[in-house]
Amino acid sequence: xxxxxxxxxxxxxxxxxxxxxxxxxxxxxxxxxxxxxxxxxxxxxxxxxxxxxxxxxxxxxxxxxxxxxxxxxxxxxxxxxxxxxxxxxxxxxxxxxxxxxxxxxxxxxxxxxxxxxxxxxxxxxxxxxxxxxxxxxxxxxxxxxxxxxxxxxxxxxxxxxxxxxxxxxxxxxxxxxxxxxxxxxxxxxxxxxxxxxxxxxxxxxxxxxxxxxxxxxxxxxxxxxxxxxxxxxxxxxxxxxx
Numbered sequence: 001x002x003x004x005x006x007x008x009x010x011x012x013x014x015x016x017x018x019x020x021x022x023x024x025x026x027x028x029x030x031x032x033x034x035x036x037x038x039x040x041x042x043x044x045x046x047x048x049x050x051x052x053x054x055x056x057x058x059x060x061x062x063x064x065x066x067x068x069x070x071x072x073x074x075x076x077x078x079x080x081x082x083x084x085x086x087x088x089x090x091x092x093x094x095x096x097x098x099x100x101x102x103x104x105x106x107x108x109x110x111x112x113x114x115x116x117x118x119x120x121x122x123x124x125x126x127x128x129x130x131x132x133x134x135x136x137x138x139x140x141x142x143x144x145x146x147x148x149x150x151x152x153x154x155x156x157x158x159x160x161x162x163x164x165x166x167x168x169x170x171x172x173x174x175x176x177x178x179x180x181x182x183x184x185x186x187x188x189x190x191x192x193x194x195x196x197x198x199x200x201x202x203x204x205x206x207x208x209x210x211x212x213x214x215x216x217x218x219x220x221x222x223x224x225x226x227x228x229x230x231x232x233x234x235x236x237x238x239x240x241x242x
Contacts, residue, residue: 025231028151031058032227034204035179036099037069037113039091040212042224045205048240049226050102056228060151061103064179064202064227065111065158068092068138071212073116079211093139100140107149108134111158111180114145152232165199173197177227177235182206185223187235200235202227 031053036045053061069092071078072085083091108114114134121131134145148157155168159178162168166188169176175197185203189196203225206213225239 027231028060028229029056029058029231030060030062030151030156030227030229031056031103032156032177032200032202032229033061033063033103034202034224034226035064035066035111035182035206036096037066037204037206037212038095038099039088040069040071040207040210041095041205042207045224045240046098046102049205052226052228052238053103056230058228061106062149062151062156062177063106063108063143064156064177065109065160066113066179067096067099067108067111068114069212070113070116073120074113075116076215079214082211089137093137096138096140100143104142106142107144107146107156109148109156109158110134110145112160151229154229154232154235165201169197169199175199175232175235177202177229179204182208182222183220185225185237185239187227187237198235200227200229200237203237203239205240 031049033049069088071082072088082088118131135141135143148155150156154175154177156177157168159165159168159180162176162178164181164184165176165178168178170190173195177200179202181201182204184201187198187200189198203223205224206222208222223239224242225237227235227237229235
């Protein structure tokens with residue numbers, strides 16, 4: 001005998017029923033993961049992201065960029081005591097494997113650290129045909145590496161070129177979610193006569209005590225957390241307790 005949804009649906013009322021309806025509503029529920037900078041991501045950040053994915057019943061994932069650090073090839077001073085290029089890349093790939101296992105279907109907006117090798121190849125006049133795709137190098141075949149992605153009219157972009165999200169949202173008149181700024185985590189709404197849009201700074205998942213994050217030491221405290229965007233109409237941050 002066929003059992004219909006109405007026959008197995010819990011008998012809920014009032015606010016509990018509303019909460020249940022929101023959980024099963026057919027809409028995009030996006031988990032936005034902050035800058036990882038692997039292999040220098042904070043221990044426990046992956047478990048926190050998996051937990052928030054489950055709690056918020058998410059069905060889409062966006063990594064907001066800088067998933068790898070490329071410290072050895074930075075345009076800034078790199079640590080003389082740090083890993084060499086081959087070992088750091090191998091470590092980054094190993095550290096990304098559990099992320100890929102947890103979230104095999106995801107969009108990745110490319111950050112400035114992700115693009116370092118490509119930028120250096122271009123400045124050396126090396127044709128792009130010589131450069132491998134990100135998903136091949138990082139062994140993440142199903143991840144989609146993009147400059148930006150739109151979901152429900154909301155723009156997701158790393159932020160190094162577009163600027164802080166509150167500026168980008170007002171300038172371009174589009175709800176904008178971005179990372180890049182490790183000490184920012186907020187949602188801010190803007191209202192016009194006929195439109196409402198928001199800006200979200202996701203936060204990050206970096207280990208600020210690692211040598212690669214030496215430039216942050218002595219500055220503001222890093223904002224460790226994630227973002228949740230539901231249907232393009234609801235946005236909020238969740239801070240990771242340290």
